[in-house]
Amino acid sequence: MRGSWENTAPGLGWLAILRLGLVQAALGSIVVLTTSTLNRVMVVELALAATIPGLLVGLHYGVQISRPLWGHGSDRGGSRTRWIVGGVLLLALSGTAASATTLLFSSNFWLAISLAVLSFLGIGIGIGAAGTSLLALLASRTAVHRKPTAATIVWMMMIAGIVVTAIVSGAWLDPFSFSRLIMVTAIAGAIAFLMTCLAIWNVEKSTIPVEGPPTPQRLGFRESLTATWADRDARLFTVFVFISMLAYSTQDLILEPFGGLLFGLTPGETTQISGLQHSGILLGMALVGVLGSMFAKKKPMIIKGFIFFGCIGSAIALCGLSLSAMLSPLWPLKANIFLLGFANGVFAVAAIGAMMMLASGGDGASEGIRMGVWGAAQAVSFGLGGFLGTVAIDITRALTGDTPLSFAVVFGLEAGLFLLAAAIALLIKTPGQSRAADMPSAYAIPAE
Incomplete structure (x- = not known):
């Protein structure tokens, strides 16, 4: 059985994990330019309605509902590295193309919009393909106590990538011009792609999953998706991810106002x-x-505790903001x-850790599609969250005519979502609780 695996190690070391963190930093570096910087340029320099970049950013989230498809492809393809490198390449090219559309808006609006839509579709697909496969690789090849x-x-490396790119590109963008924006975006994309190639080189080949050599995925996409949804804990975790990330993102666009x-x-x-x-998020x-x-090595249940108390802490902080609206x-x-950020950081990264644990809790060949299902739930909730937060404020202000009361109601609703997420988290079995016998028969792989 060992044969070609005798020169590989079972699981990722810390250096390999850091290298994969560089890939996540590369993803963040491109995304910050295509969502934040390009959004501002369209609204301010091009004087477009804020709805246009809002819909484009929403489109890049919406297309990520296809993450299960990309995850399943990496399960069956035998190499997640190809999906990661290809996804980052598509993301870099699409990000540069999105920046290039700024040159067209003044001369041909509808052509510019059409190309921007195609570019943001590429951005969403690139993030989905690379991000899902990266997390699946981490999930399958990281020991449980290290997750x-x-x-x-x-x-944290993704956040660092966002911060460094924002600072450096901000300095290079002045004095601003559309051609300079395209140049900066193209250079950032090229650096991100090269960094990805160097960071991931030989990582997958030099390791095997912690449970042994990888099992080939023989189920078709529909069967694999059905099998994933048939797993009680995978299904519950999908609901948890959607509700918790909806609560997490709803305050994004209303906190500064x-x-x-x-x-x-x-x-x-x-x-x-x-x-x-x-x-606060970084500290958490x-x-x-x-x-x-x-x-985590002796008590793997600790990750579940972090999720629960992070959600409870977030709810308490949001209740405080709700009360502050009446006492400002x-x-x-x-x-x-700061407390809200700290609790958000605890729950968010603990949820990613639990995601990595549960992803490798199936048949040994479904990490990609499981990560895809949860990534799709996260992307959709993120896309909805910011939009619903602003809509909820507008509706409550229109109904009550009372701005403090409107914010108090919306923050209170967010707190309720976090409490619901905490309750759902208690129902999910971590791999330390689950047994192989608990897995549904749909995961059984027929013998060759």
Whole structure:
């Protein structure tokens, strides 16, 4: 049985995990230019309606509902590396093409829109193919006790990629011109692609899944998807991901307006509180990574505890914001937002760690499609979250005519979603709780 596997190691070492974190950083570096920077350019420099970039960004989330298809392809293809490299290449090319459409809007609006739609479709597919396959590779080749820390490393490196790209590209974009935007985006894409190729080179070939040599996926896409959905814990986790990420993202577009309208903060000050929130997120992620590495080997259930208390902490922080809407400007807003970020960071990275655990809990050949199903749920909830948050504020303000009450209601609803997510998390069995006998018969692979 060993044969061609005798020169490989069972599982990823820390250096290999760091290298895969560089791939996630590359993904983040391209995404920040195509969602944040390009969004601003379309609204300010091109004077387009904010709805246009909003719909384009929503499109890149919406197309990621196809993640199960890409995940299944990497399960059957025998090489996740090809999907990761190909996805990043498509993402880099599509991001550059999206930037290039800015040259067309003034001369041919409908051609520019058509090309922008195609570009953002490519962005979504590239993220889905590369991101799903990357997480599937991590899930199958990382020892269980290392998964919480691996999730922390990968996600913190993605944030680092976003921050570094934003700072460096921001400096190179001035004095601004559309041609300079295209050049910066193209260079960032080329660097991200080369970094991906170097980072992932030989990682997959030099390791095998922690459970042994990889099992080939012999089920078709529909059968594999049905088998995944037949697994009680995979199904529950999909619902958990959708609800928790909906709660997580709903405050994205309303938090800074909240600080300005009710606390009288300037644009610079609201940007600072956003940075404070992200500082809390990083601290929460780091805590999960450190404690996970210390205790997960002996107590794998700790990851479930992080998810539960992260969701509860997020709900408490949102209840505080709901109360602060009625007590502004006396409420300690900065401390409240830091607490929200910290709890968000704990729950988010713990959920990724649990995702990696559950992905390898099936038949040994379904990590890709499982990650695809959960990635699709996350992408759809992210796409809906920011939009629904703004809609909910507008509707409650129209019905009540009371801005503080409107924010209080919406933050309260978000807290309720986090409480619901915490309750669902308690029902999910982690691999330490589950037994192979619990797996549905649909996962059985027929013998050759």
